[in-house]
Amino acid sequence: MDIKELEPGFSICHAIYPSDMAELKSRGFRAIICNRMPGEAEDHVDDAELRQAAKAIGIEWVEIPVTPGEYTPEAVEAFGVAIETLPTPILAFCRSGRRAVSLWIHNQMQQATCDIGPLLQAAHAAGHDLHEQKDTFIKR
Secondary structure, eight states: OOOEEETTEEEEEEEEOOGGGHHHTTTTTEEEEOOOTTTTOOSSSSSSHHHHHHHTTTTTEEEOOTEEEEOOOOHHHHHHHHHHOOOOOOEEEEEHHHHHHHHHHHHHHSSOOOHHHHHHHHHHHOOOOOGGGGHHHHHH
16 A cells, blocks of 8 residues: 555545555554545445445545546535544545545635645645646635
8 A cells, every 4th residue: 555644644545455454454544535436446346345344443434436537515525524523544545546635635725724835745745746737726
């Protein structure tokens, strides 16, 4: 797993597997946000199996499915609520981590005093260059 911390208590990752749950637990993760669409890829484990594996070892699980590039106000709001209410540290994931980091930026940009620069830098440090989407994040 290639886990990247975006801010204290919140990290992103590419697709995970049930066999990763013990390591996630040992790393201290207390909650997981799944941003994949149901049945998104045949080469990945079903989300229900992941949810069951997480809950079996005491990791909370939330699903906020997002189609790549389609960040609805409802999804951004649900993501923000999850970040505010889930126990930390939280791991958000999708196929590559891009939707998870994009939702994080959209959520952060709802704050009146938020500066896009550091958010894009954090995304870049996590392996996701989102500078081309800068205007999309600002317009929200």
